[in-house]
Amino acid sequence: MFKNVTLKDIAKECGCSVTTVSRALKDSDTLPQATKDKINQTANAMGYIPNSVATSMRTGSTRTIGVCVQDFRNPFYSSIAKYTEQYLRSKNYFALFATTNEEPEQEYNVIKSFLSKNVDGILLLPIQHDTQAVDLLLEQKKPFVLVGRQFEQLNTNSLVTADEEGGYLITNYLISKNARKILFLNAEESISSAKNRRAGYMRALEEHGLEPFVFNLSMEYGKTREFLIPFSAELAQYDAILVFCDIMGFEAYNTLLSMGYSIPQDMMLASFDGLQQDIILPIELTCAATDRKKMAEQAVDMLLELIDHEQPSPNLQHIVIDQYLLEGNTT
Amino acid sequence: MFKNVTLKDIAKECGCSVTTVSRALKDSDTLPQATKDKINQTANAMGYIPNSVATSMRTGSTRTIGVCVQDFRNPFYSSIAKYTEQYLRSKNYFALFATTNEEPEQEYNVIKSFLSKNVDGILLLPIQHDTQAVDLLLEQKKPFVLVGRQFEQLNTNSLVTADEEGGYLITNYLISKNARKILFLNAEESISSAKNRRAGYMRALEEHGLEPFVFNLSMEYGKTREFLIPFSAELAQYDAILVFCDIMGFEAYNTLLSMGYSIPQDMMLASFDGLQQDIILPIELTCAATDRKKMAEQAVDMLLELIDHEQPSPNLQHIVIDQYLLEGNTT
DNA sequence: CTGTTAGCGCTTTCAC
DNA sequence: GTGAAAGCGCTAACAG
Numbered sequence: 001m002f003k004n005v006t007l008k009d010i011a012k013e014c015g016c017s018v019t020t021v022s023r024a025l026k027d028s029d030t031l032p033q034a035t036k037d038k039i040n041q042t043a044n045a046m047g048y049i050p051n052s053v054a055t056s057m058r059t060g061s062t063r064t065i066g067v068c069v070q071d072f073r074n075p076f077y078s079s080i081a082k083y084t085e086q087y088l089r090s091k092n093y094f095a096l097f098a099t100t101n102e103e104p105e106q107e108y109n110v111i112k113s114f115l116s117k118n119v120d121g122i123l124l125l126p127i128q129h130d131t132q133a134v135d136l137l138l139e140q141k142k143p144f145v146l147v148g149r150q151f152e153q154l155n156t157n158s159l160v161t162a163d164e165e166g167g168y169l170i171t172n173y174l175i176s177k178n179a180r181k182i183l184f185l186n187a188e189e190s191i192s193s194a195k196n197r198r199a200g201y202m203r204a205l206e207e208h209g210l211e212p213f214v215f216n217l218s219m220e221y222g223k224t225r226e227f228l229i230p231f232s233a234e235l236a237q238y239d240a241i242l243v244f245c246d247i248m249g250f251e252a253y254n255t256l257l258s259m260g261y262s263i264p265q266d267m268m269l270a271s272f273d274g275l276q277q278d279i280i281l282p283i284e285l286t287c288a289a290t291d292r293k294k295m296a297e298q299a300v301d302m303l304l305e306l307i308d309h310e311q312p313s314p315n316l317q318h319i320v321i322d323q324y325l326l327e328g329n330t331t
Numbered sequence: 332m333f334k335n336v337t338l339k340d341i342a343k344e345c346g347c348s349v350t351t352v353s354r355a356l357k358d359s360d361t362l363p364q365a366t367k368d369k370i371n372q373t374a375n376a377m378g379y380i381p382n383s384v385a386t387s388m389r390t391g392s393t394r395t396i397g398v399c400v401q402d403f404r405n406p407f408y409s410s411i412a413k414y415t416e417q418y419l420r421s422k423n424y425f426a427l428f429a430t431t432n433e434e435p436e437q438e439y440n441v442i443k444s445f446l447s448k449n450v451d452g453i454l455l456l457p458i459q460h461d462t463q464a465v466d467l468l469l470e471q472k473k474p475f476v477l478v479g480r481q482f483e484q485l486n487t488n489s490l491v492t493a494d495e496e497g498g499y500l501i502t503n504y505l506i507s508k509n510a511r512k513i514l515f516l517n518a519e520e521s522i523s524s525a526k527n528r529r530a531g532y533m534r535a536l537e538e539h540g541l542e543p544f545v546f547n548l549s550m551e552y553g554k555t556r557e558f559l560i561p562f563s564a565e566l567a568q569y570d571a572i573l574v575f576c577d578i579m580g581f582e583a584y585n586t587l588l589s590m591g592y593s594i595p596q597d598m599m600l601a602s603f604d605g606l607q608q609d610i611i612l613p614i615e616l617t618c619a620a621t622d623r624k625k626m627a628e629q630a631v632d633m634l635l636e637l638i639d640h641e642q643p644s645p646n647l648q649h650i651v652i653d654q655y656l657l658e659g660n661t662t
Numbered sequence: 663c664t665g666t667t668a669g670c671g672c673t674t675t676c677a678c
Numbered sequence: 679g680t681g682a683a684a685g686c687g688c689t690a691a692c693a694g
Contacts, residue, residue, distance in 0.1 A: 006670095006672085007671070007672065016681085017681045017682075018671090018672080018673095018681090018682095019673085019680070019681055019682080020679090020681075023673095030679065030680085032679075035679085035680095047470060047471070049446045049447050050447050050672085051447070051671055051672070052448050052449070052672095053384060053387045053393065053448070053449045053670090053671080054388060054671035054672040055673080056686090057384050057385060057388050057672075057685095058672045058673050058674085059673070059686085072409040072410070072412045072413040073409055073410055073413050075406065075409070078403040078404055078406070078409035081403045081428075082402060082430060085403070085428065089429070094429075094444070094448070095429075096427055097412075097426070097428050098426075099417065101417070116381050117383050117384070140378070221610075222611075249613075250612055250613045251611045253613040254611065254613055254615075257613075257660075278404050279406070280552055280553075280585065281581055281585065281612070282581045282584040282588075282612065282613055283585070283613045284585075335687095337686095337687060337688085338688065339688095347664075347665085349665090349688080350664070350666080350689080351663090351664060351665075353688070353689065353690095354664085357689090363663075366663085366664095381688085382686090382687055384686090384688095385670095385688040386689080388672095389669080389670055389690085391670075
C-alpha cells in the first residue's frame with residue numbers, strides 16, 4: 001500500500017522537528033521567512049497533502065456539513081444540493097450529502113452517520129413522517145437547520161418558503177385567468193408546506209366565493225399519472241389543475257398530453273417551485289416560485305452562525321423565503 | 332461545547348477497560364454474551380455514537396468514496412449521484428460529492444481535497460479539459476475510476492458508454508424515419524464521448540450516402556438556444572436535429588417551440604441519454620439511451636475491487652456500457 | 663476472557 | 679526561534 005507523505009517525513013528531510021514543519025505550513029509568524037520557504041518548498045516537492053482526518057481528530061472540527069435530502073433525481077433537491085455545495089465550498093466547508101428516498105428509517109440512519117462522521121453541522125430537508133431524526137439531533141446538541149418543512153411542535157431553527165402566500169398567489173392568478181373550478185392535487189398534508197399551500201388556495205377561493213377541490217397524492221414518481229388516468233371522466237369539468245410541485249406538474253403535463261389535452265387551451269396547469277429557473281426544461285410551468293439559491297445560502301448562513309456560537313443558541317431562528325409568480329406556457 | 336460519549340466513558344460506567352468496550356461493540360466472540368449485552372445496553376443508554384474520525388485515523392480507511400461530477404442541476408449527473416450514493420450505502424460506504432461547474436482548476440482542487448480527506452477511492456466524471464487532476468491521482472496511487480469520458484493517452488481504469496454505437500443507432504433510426512439532412516449539434520470534440528458519437532453518426536450517414544452537418548457547441552446552459560436563434564433561416568432545410576445530450580435537447584425543444592416549430596411534424600429531434608428513465612419529464616426525447624443505474628453500480632463495483640486489492644492493480648479495466656434506442660415523442 | 667500499551671498524524675501547550 | 683511531549687478516540691498486538 002502507498003504511504004502518504006506526513007509531517008514527519010518532511011521534518012526528516014528538512015532536519016527539523018514536526019512542530020516546526022506544522023508551523024511553517026500554517027505560516028506562523030514566529031518562524032523566519034527563510035525556514036518557512038524552505039519547508040514549504042520541500043513539502044511541495046514531496047507531494048505533501050495534509051491529512052485532514054488527523055487534523056479533525058486533533059481540532060474536533062471536520063469543516064464538513066451533512067446535507068440530507070430526499071432524492072437527487074428531483075431537480076428541486078439537486079438544485080438545492082448544487083447551491084449548497086457551491087456556497088459551502090466558498091466558505092471553505094465540505095458538503096457531505098446523503099439521500100433518504102423518503103424513507104423515515106433511512107433518515108434516522110443518515111443523521112446517525114453524520115453524527116458519527118463528526119460533521120460540524122447538519123442541513124436536513126426532513127421527510128416529516130416522524131420526529132426520530134430531529135429528536136436525535138436535539139439530544140446530541142448538534143447545530144442543525146431544517147429546510148423546506150418544519151415541525152410545529154418542535155423548537156428548531158428552520159428555513160421555509162412562504163407557502164400560504166404562494167398558494168394564495170397562484171390560485172388568484174388562475175382565477176384572474178377565468179378559472180372557476182380549480183383542481184388541487186396536493187401532497188400529503190402531514191407535510192407542513194402542503195398544509196400551508198392548501199391554506200393559501202382556500203383563502204383565495206373563499207375571497208371569490210369559489211369551491212375547493214383537493215386530493216392528497218403521494219409525491220412518488222407515477223402517482224400523479226395513476227390518479228389522473230382513472231379520473232379522466234371527471235377531469236373535463238375543471239378549468240385548471242394546480243399541483244403541489246413541479247415534478248408532479250411535469251407528470252401531469254405528460255399525462256394530460258397523452259390523454260389528448262392541449263395545454264393551456266383545454267386545461268390550465270400550474271404548480272409550485274419554478275425549476276425552470278435552475279434547469280432548462282422543454283416546457284415551463286406557470287407557478288408560485290422560490291429562489292433555491294437564496295434558500296441554500298440563507299440556510300447555510302444560519303447554520304454557520306450556529307456553529308460559530310459556542311453557546312447552546314438561545315433564540316431560535318425561522319427564515320421565511322418569499323414566493324413569487326412565474327408565468328410559463330401552461331396557463 | 333457538548334462533549335460526545337466515548338468508549339472511555341462507557342468503560343468507566345461499566346467498570347471495565349476501553350478495549351473490552353470496543354470488543355463488545357464489535358461483537359467479538361472472545362467475550363461472554365452477558366458482558367457484551369451489558370456493555371451494549373449502557374452504550375445505548377448513554378447515547379453512544381462511534382467517532383468514525385478516530386476509527387479512520389486508526390484503521391486508515393474512511394469508508395468514503397469521493398465522487399466528482401460537473402453540476403447536480405444536470406439530471407444526468409444527479410441521477411448518477413443518486414444511484415452511486417444508494418449503491419455505495421448498500422455496501423456500507425459513504426459518498427462524498429463535489430462539483431466542478433466544468434472548471435478545470437476546480438476539478439484539481441476537488442481531487443486534492445478528496446485526497447486530503449483520505450477517501451478510500453474516487454469516481455471522477457472528468458471534464459477532460461486537461462489531465463492535471465488525473466495526473467495527481469496517478470501520482471498519489473489512489474484507486475480511482477473515470478466515468479463517462481476517458482483519456483486515450485492515459486492508462487486509467489474507466490467506464491464509458493458505447494458512444495460510437497449509440498451515434499450509429501440513433502442516426503440510422505432518423506434515416507429510417509426518412510430524415511436525409513440531419514443536423515448534429517455536438518459538444519466540443521475534446522470530450523471523448525462527443526468524438527465517438529460523431530464517429531457513429533458519420534458511419535451511419537456514409538452507409539446511406541448522406542452528407543454530415545456538424546456544429547460543436549458548448550454544453551453550457553443557453554448555448555443551444557444561442558446557436559439556434561440566429562441559425563433559424565437555414566434551419567428549415569433540415570429534417571432532423573440530433574443533439575449531444577438530453578439537456579441540450581430540452582433546450583432545443585424549448586427554442587424550436589418558441590420559433591413556431593411543431594415537433595416532430597416540422598422537425599424531428601433526437602439526442603443521447605434517455606433521462607426520462609430516471610425522472611419524469613413533460614416530454615420525452617427519442618434518443619440513444621444508457622442505463623445510469625447500471626453505470627453507477629458497475630463503476631462502484633470496479634472501484635471497490637481496486638480498493639480491496641492491495642496490489643497496484645496490474646491490468647486496467649475498461650467497461651463499456653451499451654446504448655439502446657428509446658423512442659420518445661419527438662420523432 | 664480481559665487489560666495494558668502503543669500509535670495513527672496532527673496541533674498545541676510548555677520549556678529551553 | 680525551535681523542540682519535546684501530550685493527547686484527540688479508537689483499534690490491535692501482546693500479555694497475562
